[in-house]
Amino acid sequence: MEQPHSTISYNPILDTDSYKPSHYLQLPPGTRSLFGYIESRGGVFDQTLFFGLQYILSRFLSTRVTYAMIEEAKELLAGHGEPFNEAGWRHIVVRHDGRLPLEIRAVPEGSLIPTHNAMVTVRSTDPEVAWLEAYMETMLLRVWYPITVATQSWSIKQVIRRYLEETSDDPESQLPFKLHDFGARGVSSEESAGIGGMAHLVNFRGTDTLSAIRYARAYYDEPMAGYSIPASEHSTITSWGREHEVEAYRNMLRQFGGPGKIFACVADSYDIYHAVERLFGGALKEEVIASQGLIVVRPDSGNPVEMAIATAKMLKAKFGAVRNGKGFDVLNHTRIIYGDGINERSIRGILIELKGYGFSADNIAFGMGGALLQQVNRDTQKMAMKTSAILMQDGWRDMFKDPVTDPGKASKKGILSTYRNRDTGEVRTMRMDEARGDEWDDMMRVVWRNGKLLVRDSLATIRERAGRPC
Structure with a gap:
């Protein structure tokens, strides 16, 4: 008889590190609250595009704790070798109807924040479970992933923008479709595809990651986030078959070609030079022209810079090009998409060479897969959550670490927020009890309090913020 498949239901009590459940026994007696923050301590990029907290709050932190969850955690942790604060979690169910008593403040999603500044702060609001702030670190710090993908995508967007502005007559309409997400198969899970793909769509509109479209609909109210x-x-x-390669391309033309239509066709299954020069540019040339659409030719092997230039040259030789207002060639009837070995370095190299050979950046788009969604980690931007203050009977006290062996890991002190200078635009994290002039505006707002999401931004709003000049 077929055995039923076991499934795992989400349990926020167990969405933490194994050692966290013991921490309620380690805090000073009389602890009433903890306050912490999330920041990038540096990394590859000198500023971070903040995105993804709303997803985590909606998807995970909104889950109410139940008695069944408590029983599961009690049994598992006992066998795992860790103590369990059953009374504390039962208090959350009884007093708060299972909602987590935390207050979370954050800068608006889509904000570009220089490293070494807090993007999120977290405070426990019930003295009976003061330890909850640090307990939730594991869950909340996963915001590093959408932040890092969005930041890398934004950085690449600036590279592409530069070359479009130098070589294109219409850079703003071209830019949103120049970096296409090919990463769904290269990530660790469907959830990663949804989160990372959605983070990329803060900056661009091109994607082949359907999960990203679904996540953007569910968590950021965007009916159609990408195309x-x-x-x-x-x-x-x-x-x-190789002997009928031309028929494969002809079928693509007849299925998807037509006035104003666009489709992409991989051209290097056998010999890209033969495919472009003899087939697209030879046997099929008149059909390509007659279709009155655009065929996007995709090289998929070899050195990315060399093959992108070679393909552009072959297409120009066969189909010609039009010189635009900035003096650069735009290919007739065809475009190129390159999706093999694509990262920020290869994109920059391709665009430099295209410009050097007189081609507009209009001619090419990029497909980025594992390097976009998977080749990042928490250390890419050195993301960390640290507790910076503890509330005792006599008031708040500073907490911090300052390891002599690594000054880069020194943490901030006190009750913090992040401010923007309205005159200079400078962003700076400061203690909320510090005196400051009227020119500093608090960027943070309360987005979550005691189990309720208080701010829900649309992806459209976040895109608008992220697209503002930096």
């Missing part, structure tokens, strides 16, 4: 076009893969081309 794609019909495209071939090697299997659909090679299914015709």
Whole structure:
């Protein structure tokens, strides 16, 4: 008889590190609250694009604790070798109806924040469970992932923007579709695809990650966050056999071509030079022109810079090009998308070479997969959550670490917020009890309090913030 499959229900009590449940026994007697913050302590990029907290709050922190969850945690932790604060969690169910008594403040999502500044602060609001702030670190700090993907995507956008501004007559309409998300198959899970793909869509509109569209709908109220076009893969081309390669391309033309239409076709299943020069630019040339659409040719192997330039040259030789207002060539009837070995370095190299050979950046888009959604980690931006203040009977006291062996890990002190100078635009995290002039505006707002999401921004609003000049 077939055995039923076991499933795991989400349990916020167990969404933490194994040692966290013992911490309620380690705090000073009389602890009434803890206050902490999340920041980037440096890293690859000197500023971070804040995004993704709303997803975590909606998806995970909104889950109410139940007695069944408490029983599961009690049994598991006993066998695991850790103590369990059953009374504290039962207090949360009885007193707060299972809602977590925390207050979370954050800068608006879509804000560009220089490193070494707090983006989120967290405070426990019930003295009976003061330890809850640090207990939730594991869950909340996963915001590092959408932040880091959004930041990398934003950084690449600035590179592409520069070359469009130098070589294109219409950079603003071109830019949103120049970096396409190819990463769904290269990440660790469907959830990673949804979160990371959604973070990329803060900056761009092109994606082949359907999970990202679903997540943006569910958590950021965006009906259609990104777009794609019909495209071939090697299997659909090679299914015709090498001797009928031209028929595979002709079928693509007839299925997806037409006035104003656009589709992509991989061209290097066998010999890209033959495919571009003899097939697209030879046997199919008149059909390509007659279709009155755009065929996006996709090289998929070799050195990215060399093959992008070679493909552009072949297409220009076969189909010609129009010189735009800035003196750069825009290919007729065709474009290029490069999606193999693409990262910020190779994108920059391709755009430099295209410009050097007189081609507008209009001619190319980039598909980025594992490097976009998977080749990042928490240390890319050195993301950390640290507790900076403890409330005792006599008031708040500073907490901090300052390891002599690594000054870079020194943490901030006190009750903090992040401010923007309205005159200079400078962003700076400061103690809330510090005296400051009227020119400093508090960037943070309460987004969560005691189990309730108080701010829900749309992706459209976040995109607008992220698109403002830096």
